[in-house]
Amino acid sequence: MLRVENIDCAYGKVQVLRGVSLTVAAGEIVGLLGRNGAGKTTTLKAIMGLVRPHAGRILFNDTTLSDLPAHEVPKQRVAYVPQGRRLFPSLSVRENLQMGLLVNDAGAETLAWVLELFPTLHERLRQRAGTLSGGEQQMLATGRALCTRPQLLLLDEPSEGLMPSLVDRLLDTVRGLREHQVGVLLVEQKVEAVLRVADRAVFMENGTVQHETGIDALKNDPTPLVRYVGVNR
Ligand SMILES: Nc1ncnc2c1ncn2[C@@H]1O[C@H](COP(=O)(O)OP(=O)(O)O)[C@@H](O)[C@H]1O
Ligand SMILES: [Mg+2]
Incomplete structure (x- = not known):
């Protein structure tokens, strides 16, 4: 579904x-x-x-994503929850979700699905996003991404700043996306979280992919975790 092929990226000359x-x-x-x-x-x-590779390409199904302008990418059913969430703080929970629904003309059915995944949001539809707790904001950011009906969801450190109970809830939701055939690329510092939900792990160091492994193999041999993340398990 997603194939990132040999990309080089730079910020300025770096x-x-x-x-x-x-x-x-x-x-x-x-x-x-x-x-x-x-x-x-x-x-x-x-x-x-949002960053243009100067070599290589990125394919999603039959589309070359790396040829598209950034605003076209979500219409290809790829959704992104950036680190730090980036909600519209003065808009309500409902309005933030509606922004997601607009991307691919999703309707009431999608909203109902997302509110079922995150019941907390249901109770707070009229509350301003900026007044939600950190955990609730992460739920809203993820819910808004799902309102675009993605086939692929990119999550950048979703557990950052969340209480353990909320991390569990978020991970359950991520795991539940499997049955909807949604693919997930999950960036995490919390190795535990990745071990619990992922099928596969890809390790990066200094801008290159250094290692790839199935999660079961990683549980048996955590050497890559020590080497590329610096955790001892
Ligand atoms: N907007 C930017 N301008 C210049 N350099 C950047 C920018 N964003 C990230 N970098 C640099 O690019 C490298 C990779 O950063 P990043 O992709 O954010 O890593 P990670 O998410 O793994 O922590 C780092 O050396 C970082 O300092
Ligand atoms: Mg980062």
Whole structure:
């Protein structure tokens, strides 16, 4: 479904991605791991067309995403929840979700589906997004992304700043997307979270993909976690 093929990306003259390749299949959850500065966020931005690769290409189904302007990418059913969420704080929960629905002309059925996934949002439809707790804002950002009816969802450190109980709820929701054939590319610092939901892990270091492994293999041999993320399990 998603194929990132050998992309190079730079900010100005500073090259930050070198030959990055990865794939995400329909219904697959891929964890993208690596230390700060490894290039994880830049990889997501490149998929969304927010950073332009100067070599390589990004394919999604039969479309070359890397040829499209950034505003066309969500219409290809690719949704992005950036680090730090970026809601419209003065708009209500309902209005934020409506912004998502507009992207691909989704309607009441999609809204009902999202509110079922995140019942907390249901109770707060009229509340201003800026007054939600951090966890609720993450739910809203993810809910808004799902309102665009994505086939592929890119999540950048969704567990950041969340209480453990909310992390669990979010991960349950991510896992539940599998049955809807939604693919997920999950950037996380919390290795535990990736081990719990992902099918596969891709490790980045210094702007390159260094290693790829199935999650079961990673549970048996956590060497890559120590090497590329710096955690001991
Ligand atoms: N807007 C930017 N301008 C210049 N350099 C950037 C910018 N964003 C990120 N970088 C640099 O690119 C590299 C990769 O960053 P990033 O993709 O954010 O890594 P990660 O998400 O893995 O922490 C880092 O060296 C970072 O300092
Ligand atoms: Mg990042």
